[in-house]
């Protein structure tokens with residue numbers, strides 16, 4: 743069985759971070775959400791179900807994070823939510839190709855086939871290979887605290903998982 747890789751977008755897929763002034767101005771009741779203050783005046787909140795999702799996903803895939811924000815900031819956010827150690831590699835803004843994320847770049851870096859890589863993103867168009875990306879609804883602080891989109895997406899992935907195995 744070859745190893746499979748799952749590339750996860752970060753912002754609005756796994757978490758949401760917003761400036762406090764914005765959350766207060768638009769009355770987002772952020773204090774009702776699990777999360778923490780970070781970078782001085784920001785609130786960082788995990789998408790509901792992120793821990794469960796990662797636990798399940800790790801049974802089938804090696805996880806990779808890919809953000810359009812810098813790698814340094816991305817690492818800090820994932821660390822703040824205690825999920826950093828689940829990822830074998832973190833990609834950031836520095837790794838974009840002509841302003842886009844690329845599965846090809848990851849495949850080349852890891853020396854694996856593109857067929858062994860799947861990705862989830864709330865903005866599939868952020869990838870050069872957008873037709874291969876599984877879209878998830880964006881999640882923001884103020885949205886449902888019962889959101890189950892991550893586990894739902896995982897169920898959509900399961901047919902692949904079976905084909906993979």
Ligand SMILES: [Mg+2]
Pocket residue numbers: 751752753754755863864865
């Ligand atoms: Mg996103």
